[in-house]
Amino acid sequence: MIGSGIFISPKSVLLYSGAVGPCLLIWVACGVLSTLGALCYAELGTMITKSGAEHSYLLESFGSIVAYLYSWTTVMVLKPSSFAIIALSFAEYASAPFYPGCTPPVVVTKCLATAATFSIVTVNCLSVKLASYVQNIFTAAKLVIIAVIAVAGIVMLCQGRTEHFSNAFETSSVSLGSIGLAFYNGLWAYDGWNQLNFITEELQDPHRNLPLAIIIGIPLVTVCYVLINVAYFTVMAPSELLLSPAVAVTFGDRVLYPMSWIVPLFVVFSTFGSANGSCFTAGRLAFATGREGHMVKILSYINLKRFTPAPALIFNGLLSLLYIIPSDINTLINYFSFAQWFFYGLTALSLIVMRFTRKELHRPVKVPVVLAVLMTLVSFYLVLAPIIDKPEIEYVYCTAFILFGLILYFIFVHKQVTWAHNMMRPITMHLQLLLEVVPPEKFE
Template sequence: MEETSLRNRREDERSVQSIQSKEPKTTSLQKEVGLLSGICIIVGTIIGSGIFISPKSVLSNTEAVGPCLIIWAACGVLATLGCKPPPVVVKCLAAAAILLITTVNSLSVRLGSYVQNVFTAAKLVIVAIIILSGLVLLAQGNTRNFENSFEGTKLSVGAISLAFYNGLWAYDGWNQLNYITEELRNPFRNLPLAIIIGIPLVTGCYILMNVSYFTVMTPTELLQSQAVAVTFGDRVLYPASWVVPLFVAFSTIGAANGTCFTAGRLVYVAGREGHMLKVLSYISVKRLTPAPAIIFYGIIATIYIIPGDINSLVNYFSFAAWLFYGLTILGLVVMRFTKKDLERPIKVPIFIPIMVTLISVFLVVAPIISEPALEYLYCVLFMLSGLIFYFLFVHYKFGWAQKISKPVTMYLQMLMEVVPPEEAPEERAQPLGATSKPR
């Protein structure tokens, strides 16, 4: 009986499904095009007669194979940009930019300097365009967004700290000159002078740029904008608004290149002083650049892309940065009392490092208490993972760890043709292509 009833139930279900399948579909377009069909539509539509005819015209205009191929690749990129790219594509593009910058700085100090000079000039151009446009609009009476400027203000400790995170992200780089004091002429004079002149200059530009933004955008419109400078260009510089995203990209690449140049030196010195693996202090025999340190920094920068969007990245970076800034300046305060006899070519009043230390504590602790987020946990775990490598391979130098690090160091030295810094002059005197004995 049970088998008969089960059989009857299944037959009833089949009959119901048969009836449902015969019901007419609604008179609307159906979602029946899958991923494969979509790809086939794009590929099939694009590939027509053009690829069989256009190569002649492209080559006739470029007159060489190399530029011809570059044009074809650039056209593909341009065609892709007509759709909003998924996050993974954006991250891959960022990783590619980091790879390019790392390669440039590993190959040549002079090439890295040229790149920095070009992109710095480009960013100054766009800054000047935005400021001058804003001042013109302000002189024309566009001041309505500055009326009742403090109306509706709602401040909290967490909101202030996160606002500082994003603001200080824009100012990050104020300490980068400290990393290349060995390559700075008369550092005891030029280092403080560069800071005193450079940071107020940037501060003035930033304030004027924000004023320019508010001449054409209300606070609500600015909050809704995905890229404030691009929105400003669309409203003020049309039809030349395309220059804004181009120069913003130049500015970003220039900042990344400068950071790679300076932070790579920080890693290099850390390796030389025994705080990191010695291979990070090696110098390229042919290029005379700290290639291992720069490549290591490029890898770390690429890892920073993984967490999420730009806001998560800002919070992630700022938390780690100000934690270490605070610890560094706290060390300065402690040494003021424990190392009183040390020579201090550059000395500041004690209240300045104490104040900055307290501000660093606020910036690190306040966001965690007011608005806890996973980015801070990821950041702590990332830093603790560094301690594991430090104690295993640098501090205690366990036997099994040395069995791993020594062959790795040897292969890296042969692959990148790098030597310890004290051997670089000797190796430069050898014939081209000669390398040192791996250590």
């Protein structure tokens, strides 16, 4: 969960919330909402122990069409573009020390982001254990910088640096739409609360470890995020924070000098680890959708020697490289966030639906249904509020892209047009030979 978001989102959350008090409350509320969502996913993940998270749950509850639209949107846009944004964040922080006082050239950040993407995909293709080992190392590194900032903020509070918390709730009026946008940016930092559900089949004892990871992990992240924002406000007024090009770096320059260099260094570690986690789970989603026939079958194949879903990982990496090429893709992601939360709400609704339609399924973890109802309502609020408050044509483009998936579903999944399958057969054969991959049923 901890990646580039906590070093990027604080400015936007403050901007849309209007003051220090509402800003901190939104960070807490985002943590609570992530926990509610993850608890709903814990029931779904232990009830349907298939990798693929939302795709598997939507398939069971609403059928093939809804699951396909989710996989189409997520595999083609949401997952690879998120990977690309994290890789670009890594590149910006990694190149910044070499260009003091100025912005690094675009070509440098693009090349670094490309190199990071290539390295991460390679690691994940080589070994599941190696990818997990890399994740553990960089998780430890990101916890170090979180602890440094949080402890430094507590020290500043003890020294009486509380002037920016006085009149914390004096704010100009905020609209329902701006609150929704504040939540979007806060929840971007929490994004990843559902990642374990993408690899349920690879977890040891998921009935125990999945809910345990949620109960321990997300509240811990929430406390860390709130402490980090409190630390920022101990040394920066709201106006200064909004003007800061990199909030964590500004904090480090004011509090940790001459050791301020550790902030960009550990942010680099944090973003690299986050990108590795994104690649790890995105590959599993592409694998799951390929296995169900919602994407080309080659994506569901597994390497014969290394037992990794190499085609799915490589496909996600190639799409990510395409999203790195444009100068700025953050706007695209902002407009597709409403699609992400639409599917989160639909997944929470699937839990409610399956309480009535799939009563026979074993539920090792069973949450109160009111949590799923609350998660559904909040998700659809986050979808609708920004659109109603500030309707823009880009939302229409995004909706049209999602619905375009219906045409592809009709041609390739429902009708299974012969010429399309005949065209893919020799391509699949050559890719099998090149990547040394076989269908997953060969391992059963």
